[in-house]
Amino acid sequence: MSSVANRRSTPLIILSSAFVILWLIIAAFPFLWTLWGSFKVQGDFFSRADWMNALWGTRTVVETGAAFTGNGYYGAFVEEGFGHAAMNTLIVVFFTVIISLTLGTLGGYALARSGYRYAFWLLMLALVFRAMPHITLVSGYLLPFFEWNLWGHKTTAVIVLVAINQPFTLWMLHSFFLNIPKDLDESAMVDGCTRFQAFRHVIIPVMWPGVVTTGLFSFLLAYNDFAVTAMLLNQDNQTMVPQIANFLGSTFEEGNVMFAVAAVVSATAPLFLLIIFFQRQIVSGLTAGAVKG
Amino acid sequence: MPHRTFLWFILPSLMAMFLFIALPIGSVLVQSLHVEHEQVLIESETCGPFGCTPSVSIDQAATRALREARPLGRFNGLRTYTDRNHLATTEVALAWQEAESWPAFASRLMNLPFYKALAFTLSYTFIVTPLVILTGMAVALGVNGLPQLMKGATIFVSLLPMIVTPLVGSLILFWMIDADGILGATLQRLTGDPNLSLKASPVLTWLTLFVYGIWHSAPFAFIVFYAGLQTVPAETMEAAQIDGATRWQRLRYVVIPHMAPLVVFVVLIQLMDNFRVFEAIVGLSAAANASSLSILIYSDLRGDVAQFGSAAATSMLTIIGVAILLTPVLIRTWRDFNRKRV
Numbered sequence: 001m002s003s004v005a006n007r008r009s010t011p012l013i014i015l016s017s018a019f020v021i022l023w024l025i026i027a028a029f030p031f032l033w034t035l036w037g038s039f040k041v042q043g044d045f046f047s048r049a050d051w052m053n054a055l056w057g058t059r060t061v062v063e064t065g066a067a068f069t070g071n072g073y074y075g076a077f078v079e080e081g082f083g084h085a086a087m088n089t090l091i092v093v094f095f096t097v098i099i100s101l102t103l104g105t106l107g108g109y110a111l112a113r114s115g116y117r118y119a120f121w122l123l124m125l126a127l128v129f130r131a132m133p134h135i136t137l138v139s140g141y142l143l144p145f146f147e148w149n150l151w152g153h154k155t156t157a158v159i160v161l162v163a164i165n166q167p168f169t170l171w172m173l174h175s176f177f178l179n180i181p182k183d184l185d186e187s188a189m190v191d192g193c194t195r196f197q198a199f200r201h202v203i204i205p206v207m208w209p210g211v212v213t214t215g216l217f218s219f220l221l222a223y224n225d226f227a228v229t230a231m232l233l234n235q236d237n238q239t240m241v242p243q244i245a246n247f248l249g250s251t252f253e254e255g256n257v258m259f260a261v262a263a264v265v266s267a268t269a270p271l272f273l274l275i276i277f278f279q280r281q282i283v284s285g286l287t288a289g290a291v292k293g
Numbered sequence: 294m295p296h297r298t299f300l301w302f303i304l305p306s307l308m309a310m311f312l313f314i315a316l317p318i319g320s321v322l323v324q325s326l327h328v329e330h331e332q333v334l335i336e337s338e339t340c341g342p343f344g345c346t347p348s349v350s351i352d353q354a355a356t357r358a359l360r361e362a363r364p365l366g367r368f369n370g371l372r373t374y375t376d377r378n379h380l381a382t383t384e385v386a387l388a389w390q391e392a393e394s395w396p397a398f399a400s401r402l403m404n405l406p407f408y409k410a411l412a413f414t415l416s417y418t419f420i421v422t423p424l425v426i427l428t429g430m431a432v433a434l435g436v437n438g439l440p441q442l443m444k445g446a447t448i449f450v451s452l453l454p455m456i457v458t459p460l461v462g463s464l465i466l467f468w469m470i471d472a473d474g475i476l477g478a479t480l481q482r483l484t485g486d487p488n489l490s491l492k493a494s495p496v497l498t499w500l501t502l503f504v505y506g507i508w509h510s511a512p513f514a515f516i517v518f519y520a521g522l523q524t525v526p527a528e529t530m531e532a533a534q535i536d537g538a539t540r541w542q543r544l545r546y547v548v549i550p551h552m553a554p555l556v557v558f559v560v561l562i563q564l565m566d567n568f569r570v571f572e573a574i575v576g577l578s579a580a581a582n583a584s585s586l587s588i589l590i591y592s593d594l595r596g597d598v599a600q601f602g603s604a605a606a607t608s609m610l611t612i613i614g615v616a617i618l619l620t621p622v623l624i625r626t627w628r629d630f631n632r633k634r635v
Contacts, residue, residue, distance in 0.1 A: 016435040017438075017439070019435045020432065023428075024447060024451070027512070030454075030462075030466065030469060031457075033465075034469075037468075045468070045474075046468070051475045051478050051479065054475065103306040110294065110302030110303045111303065114299050115294070119299075124626065127619070127622075128623075129315075130565065131619055133571070133587050134571075135587045136321060136587075136611050140319075140608070142599065143320070143601050146364070159313065160313055162309055162313075163310055163314055164314070166310050167314075195302075196298075199302075226460045226571075241460050244461065244464070248578075261468065264464055267458060271456050274456070275449060275452050275453070276449070282452060286513065287521075
């Protein structure tokens, strides 16, 4: 649309561009600021004298001799063992995503192809389950898990995260499977495949875009989780997000805040990469539920 | 699909949801009816030259044994629900009788932990949700008018606040609004008040949390609305133009009605997510001024001695809240579903 009638007036263009620029600054500035600040000492990042100190690193130069310092990262990874927590996160998130997707594809496929009334009600039930605050569920687990000695293990956290992920995974994959034409698997079944063979040989090869997108969101849910991992994992199995929360308990010492700042930056970096590589999938995933359902 | 095949396909997923979502709700219900055992007391008399005095001491071993034998605690009925930390029925009744005006009654309610948390949770849900919709819509309209080349980068930057771990996002904000942080110091300079702290007063803490909530969720609304804008039918827009509709009228009578289902979708998701506001309060260390229902449960479980009964009762009340929140949606969907079948 580039007709004369559609051309927008100059004030409107300026106004809307200014608004978008303002939004971009609000969205991005906190991240840039924290990334930059993570290479400074505490006296600069929380500068009593002048916030410009954080830009030039005045105190950092005085204390370490250079304008940038890796002390925060050294403290977080070497002294506080943040690397171990990162490893735990990797394990928990990896298995959560794999298991969620396996269960979710089977279930989502069935829901998309059933056509009976109960499939609709199962989806509604999943919606109600999705609305449950995670901490209420955790308060249900805690006592039984203590009693049966299930508390503290990574496996427990993975299983719980998979279950909490299921309602969302089912919804999303269900809407992706609805987009795959029914004729595809039905013609395979006419040719003599069983339902499972049709799924295995016809549907699985074409379902990957939907699975990748759903996998991204399962990843985010598991990676960003605080309620479940903070309450269900013991000290040794602690993942990154609760570990960052723990840093804050020990920030009375000068400089320890910078451990937390460095940890926060390190935990955000993978998410940053995720958007760079999968921006299109994330956008299509966000809209998949909305535009169709 | 035959029922049997359907069952086999859905069974693993259903089992997971049953075991770890449905059963825990049952477990919460049972726990909320119980309360921790009282300590086992031994009464004994110590006799001295001036007669005997009865004394009461705690039998540590017996208490521990009892707690281990029946970890659930003793049955307490609905008393946990009505105690001071939950619905506080006696306190509310008293406040109702004594308070002379509505504000006085409200301020007495706000001293009760459950009502304080409920007030914040509801304010957060019903203030942040509409503002997220408005911000998201405004950004979507703005970005839609940008040249094609800049759209990708804009969307990339916009996704950041939404995708970042909520605890991490709120911590970043927490550091920036620190009195020595960039935003906090700038605000002090702008207002000329060297003691201004966004963390001290309840009102400012609430505002900070609302701002965080909008920052965190607006991108979601933006992306959904932006995708919706791409599907506005060009014919209708042209027809409106030919009929002489102004830009504003086209927005009001063509674009917005087209987006209505998307708005409903975003509102639904936002209501669910905002009602469980939790990580932001932990990250901003704001629990003293702004506690939510989730925070109440968390602090009960996190205390030196985990109070399962109390946490469970708050959880049940929260679940009832979620149910009330979702009822209109479920009724609406049920009607749509029936209409489609007819």
